[in-house]
Amino acid sequence: MNFSTIDWVILVAYLAATVAVGIRAKRYVEDLSGYMVAGRRVRLSLGVATFAATELGTITFMYFSELGYVSGFSCFIIGILALLAYMFVGKTGFIIEPLRRLEVMTIPEFYQMRYSRRVRLLGGIILFLGGVLNMGIFLKFDGIFLSEVMGFGPDALVLIMTLMLLVVVLYTILGGMFSVVVTDYMQFVVLSLGILVALLAVLLSVDIREIGDAVVGNYGDAGVNPIVNPRFGWMFIVWILISNVAAGALWQPGTSKALASENPQVARKVFIYTSLTFAGRAMIPMFLGIAALAYFGPNESPTAAMPKLLGALTPRGLLGLLVAGMLAASMSTYSAYLLAWSSVVTRDVIACFRDEDFDERTTILITRFFAGLIGLFLLIFGLWYQIPDTAFQYLFITGAMYTAGALGCVAAGLYWPRANNVGAYSALALGAVAPLLFLLLEKSRATLPGWLAVFTDVNVSGLLSFVLAAAGMFFGSILTQRICPPRPVVGGLQNG
Amino acid sequence: MDNAVIVWLIVFAVAALIFFGVAAVVTVKGFGDLLALLRDSDVRGNGVKNGRESGNED
Numbered sequence: 227m228n229f230s231t232i233d234w235v236i237l238v239a240y241l242a243a244t245v246a247v248g249i250r251a252k253r254y255v256e257d258l259s260g261y262m263v264a265g266r267r268v269r270l271s272l273g274v275a276t277f278a279a280t281e282l283g284t285i286t287f288m289y290f291s292e293l294g295y296v297s298g299f300s301c302f303i304i305g306i307l308a309l310l311a312y313m314f315v316g317k318t319g320f321i322i323e324p325l326r327r328l329e330v331m332t333i334p335e336f337y338q339m340r341y342s343r344r345v346r347l348l349g350g351i352i353l354f355l356g357g358v359l360n361m362g363i364f365l366k367f368d369g370i371f372l373s374e375v376m377g378f379g380p381d382a383l384v385l386i387m388t389l390m391l392l393v394v395v396l397y398t399i400l401g402g403m404f405s406v407v408v409t410d411y412m413q414f415v416v417l418s419l420g421i422l423v424a425l426l427a428v429l430l431s432v433d434i435r436e437i438g439d440a441v442v443g444n445y446g447d448a449g450v451n452p453i454v455n456p457r458f459g460w461m462f463i464v465w466i467l468i469s470n471v472a473a474g475a476l477w478q479p480g481t482s483k484a485l486a487s488e489n490p491q492v493a494r495k496v497f498i499y500t501s502l503t504f505a506g507r508a509m510i511p512m513f514l515g516i517a518a519l520a521y522f523g524p525n526e527s528p529t530a531a532m533p534k535l536l537g538a539l540t541p542r543g544l545l546g547l548l549v550a551g552m553l554a555a556s557m558s559t560y561s562a563y564l565l566a567w568s569s570v571v572t573r574d575v576i577a578c579f580r581d582e583d584f585d586e587r588t589t590i591l592i593t594r595f596f597a598g599l600i601g602l603f604l605l606i607f608g609l610w611y612q613i614p615d616t617a618f619q620y621l622f623i624t625g626a627m628y629t630a631g632a633l634g635c636v637a638a639g640l641y642w643p644r645a646n647n648v649g650a651y652s653a654l655a656l657g658a659v660a661p662l663l664f665l666l667l668e669k670s671r672a673t674l675p676g677w678l679a680v681f682t683d684v685n686v687s688g689l690l691s692f693v694l695a696a697a698g699m700f701f702g703s704i705l706t707q708r709i710c711p712p713r714p715v716v717g718g719l720q721n722g
Numbered sequence: 723m724d725n726a727v728i729v730w731l732i733v734f735a736v737a738a739l740i741f742f743g744v745a746a747v748v749t750v751k752g753f754g755d756l757l758a759l760l761r762d763s764d765v766r767g768n769g770v771k772n773g774r775e776s777g778n779e780d
Contacts, residue, residue, distance in 0.1 A: 506741025
């Protein structure tokens with residue numbers, strides 16, 4: 227066991243403070259917008275803290291460090307692409323500014339304003355399923371991290387993960403976005419300290435020249451050049467760039483932070499300033515993974531190498547701060563995701579089966595119920611799920627099932643007057659086809675005919691999902707303008 | 723050390739410095755924003771109107 231008494235004191239104090247603050251924030255919730263978007267009064271710096279904390283979980287650390295271990299410096303390109311994509315969204319206000327102006331609380335609400343209630347229902351179902359399944363593997367990765375860093379067996383880990391999830395579910399159910407924002411701030415501070423501790427511990431113990439030599443010695447040019455690395459290449463770069471723009475503008479947990487901003491201009495600035503952290507968000511865990519390669523050699527488990535390195539190098543006393551930081555990162559991600567997906571299933575799925583919307587009180591009640599249910603699902607799913615071989619690409623391909631169609635629907639709905647319902651249905655359906663084929667066919671790659679085997683290349687399927695969704699929107703709309711004329715946005719868009 | 727490795731290490735150093743720089747600024751200024759949000763919510767009683775969305779009906 228790596229944990230000392232002082233580590234435990236830090237960890238328990240942090241968890242207790244989070245519970246107290248998260249539950250106390252409940253008293254600020256009096257209506258639906260208070261519960262779901264914190265009354266739309268989040269200012270710039272707080273918005274950046276809560277957005278950055280949402281986007282940085284232990285899962286992020288795990289899959290980026292795994293990539294660093296198996297591909298060297300060439301994966302750093304992903305951090306640069308994320309920075310460019312989120313900066314683009316912030317600078318141009320692409321999608322987020324008009325959505326904030328429309329005062330939507332969830333992305334599928336826009337489908338009803340621009341298309342129809344049924345498009346909203348379909349979009350809501352795809353978003354909810356894609357989102358919850360995507361989130362399903364988070365807990366497993368947290369378990370591996372804690373196992374390696376703290377040095378516990380699996381029984382204790384189940385207990386810690388259950389406790390952490392209970393805390394998050396409790397304050398998210400009670401306090402909604404107010405609790406999420408307040409605890410996110412605390413968690414951002416703690417996780418930044420935790421990351422600093424981790425980085426310093428590694429930099430003080432592993433020689434920087436050994437790190438460079440390990441990459442070149444094990445991977446050659448592929449370790450420093452993403453174009454020649456067989457995992458990446460141009461197709462990967464184009465796909466990840468588009469995917470980051472789509473995820474930045476349309477991934478509900480993150481976008482809800484822009485929708486909670488006090489006005490559209492602040493929403494844009496939140497994206498601009500948060501984008502500056504995105505290169506570091508990717509490269510710091512990648513660097514730790516590369517350091518693990520230098521420290522342990524190439525025969526360690528790529529997933530477990532980074533946490534094992536931190537467990538070995540971080541001094542006792544600081545280990546508690548590191549684990550508290552990673553738990554903070556996980557909790558802020560879980561809380562935002564729980565609130566996002568429970569809001570979507572309540573407002574965009576269940577309510578759409580009725581002729582009239584639920585009243586505010588009922589909506590909050592159902593949202594709370596689903597936040598608890600999703601928490602239970604995560605616990606069960608996380609305990610038995612077997613992690614796929616390529617976690618980063620798995621997360622992006624499951625995300626593409628929703629983001630490809632959503633990008634076609636929302637971008638065309640906002641910026642192309644001829645977009646109609648048929649185009650929206652086509653974009654949502656076609657956007658999900660290629661990722662779905664990849665997930666179904668990947669295991670039987672060797673037995674497939676050539677034309678079908680192309681879908682088992684994750685980079686091809688990922689990029690294809692965006693191309694098909696765009697084609698579906700364009701041709702679906704153009705060919706059906708007479709029988710299905712486009713409708714204007716209903717809901718108060720100004721200058722949008 | 724390989725030139726490409728040196729370039730990536732410099733890029734990494736810049737990215738890490740910006741990350742911790744933004745974190746430091748946001749930690750200080752965000753605390754003020756947090757207090758303002760909670761104070762404002764106390765004063766206004768959280769009375770922002772929720773827009774029951776209108777929209778296209780099938």
